[in-house]
Amino acid sequence: MSNPDEPTKNNHEVSPAPPTATDVENPTQGVESGVSAITSRWRREDLLKRGSLVARGLALLFSFLSFTIMASNKHGDEEDGEDFNKYQEYRYLLAIAILSFLYTGGQVGRHVIWTGKQIFERRVCAMVDFLGDQVMAYLLISSASAAIPVTNQMREGLDNIFTDSSAAAISMSFLAFLSLALSAMVSGHKLSTQSYI
Amino acid sequence: MSNPDEPTKNNHEVSPAPPTATDVENPTQGVESGVSAITSRWRREDLLKRGSLVARGLALLFSFLSFTIMASNKHGDEEDGEDFNKYQEYRYLLAIAILSFLYTGGQVGRHVIWTGKQIFERRVCAMVDFLGDQVMAYLLISSASAAIPVTNQMREGLDNIFTDSSAAAISMSFLAFLSLALSAMVSGHKLSTQSYI
Structure with missing residues (x-):
């Protein structure tokens, strides 16, 4: 009778164990899923913050390049030489590139230094x-x-260092635009979801 | 003994009434505040939807004006006359105005007709x-x-119906831009808050 008794005892000892284990496991899983949801949200917000900083940093770099290239775009002597200052379009580009440089510099500085x-x-x-x-x-x-x-019109006639520099400055302004458009999307998202945080 | 008995009976009949009234009022207030929160949210969403539709309708109108003004901007005969088609900037403006007209027309049509x-x-x-x-x-x-x-350059020399029409088309394109920029802000807000609805 010891043989049938032992398995019964064993069964009795083993059977309560699995429910206890699942009872302990279930709350842990619940807490873990809650924690993972919160951490995934933090990770997403951190990613957004970092992405915004990177986009603004790129915009800072590109607008700096744009305005230095355009500001140094003077070739030849005063009479015959080509000077960006003669063209209102180039003056406009330079002004906006400087403005963008100051703005993105301020934003990056605020996010990096100001704590x-x-x-x-x-x-x-x-x-x-x-x-x-x-x-x-x-x-x-x-x-x-x-x-x-x-x-474009100037380059149809001749293609020299002046028109090449202008084209380079324009490209840099365009890249700065792309970076800031990305950054605007991220900050728009932040603005909209902010009241729910 | 009928007099003291009657007030007591009256008291007994009256006294339970006020608590019942407040008991009934409190849940009503709670439900009302909940309902008002929901209706205010609906009202806000409805306002956003209507604002977006108005902004797109304005963009549709302005881009239609821009492209018709620019497309009809041919004056004089073929040799001496001024034609928008000679200038790539005006062709670009016309192309974008038509694109904007088609896009906003499609959007307005989708929101108004498609149910x-x-x-x-x-x-x-x-x-x-x-x-x-x-x-x-x-x-x-x-x-x-x-x-x-x-x-701007043309108008420095002479100011005729050709340059005036060009200026009008440019203004209309700019107004269409303002309307669409507003609409983009509204749809960005919708996109961001959408997962919470």
């Missing part, structure tokens, strides 16, 4: 970010578009 | 809306900016 208390409300900051990015993107595409026809 | 089942997922529709608005806005500001310098 203290926020002076303004968070919602106001998000709105300023979005509007700033969007308006700068519109200005950059506008200045690049305005400068393209005159450069 | 059946949505073919695509709602999220996909919202993304197409946002990207379409944003890209069209960039194209419109780009075409207006490209056409401004050549018109």
Whole structure:
């Protein structure tokens, strides 16, 4: 009788164990899924923040290149030489590139260096970010578009270092526009989802 | 004994009444505040939907005006006359105005006429809306900016019906850009908050 008794005892000892194990496992799983949801949200927000910083950093670089190339675009002597200052389209491009450089520089500086208390409300900051990015993107595409026809016309006649520099500056402004358009999308997303955080 | 008995009976009959009234009122208030929150949300969403439709309708009108004004901008005979077709900037403006007219026409038609089942997922529709608005806005500001310098240069020399028509077409394209930029902001907001609805 010891043989049938032992398996029964064993069964009795083993059978309560699985429910206990699942009972312990289930809450852990619930907590884990909750934690993973929160961490995935944090990761997404962190990714957005980093993406926005990278986009603005690229816009800073490209607008710096654009304005230095255009500002140094003077060749030959004063009379015969070609000077960007003679063309209002190039002056417009230069002005917008400088504005974009200052704006993106300020934004990158604010996000990298400034870690203290926020002076303004968070919602106001998000709105300023979005509007700033969007308006700068519109200005950059506008200045690049305005400068393209005159450069194109000049290059039909002759192709020298002046027209090449102009084309390079225009390309840099266009790349800065692409970066800021991306950044504007990210800050628009931040602005819209912000009240739910 | 009938007098003291009657007030007691009255008291007994009256006293349970006020608590019942407040008991009934409190849930009603709770339900009302919940209902008002939901209706205010509906009202906001309805306002956004209507605002988006109005902005797109304005963009449709302005791009129609822009492309008809530019397409009819031929004056004088073939040899001496001024024709928008000679200038690539004006051809670009015309092309973008037609594109914008078709796009906004399609969007307005879809929102006004189409009431059946949505073919695509709602999220996909919202993304197409946002990207379409944003890209069209960039194209419109780009075409207006490209056409401004050549018109400006022509108007320095002489100011006739050709340059005036060009200026009018450019203004209409710029107004269409403003409308679509507004619409892009609304559809970006819709896209971002959509997963929470």
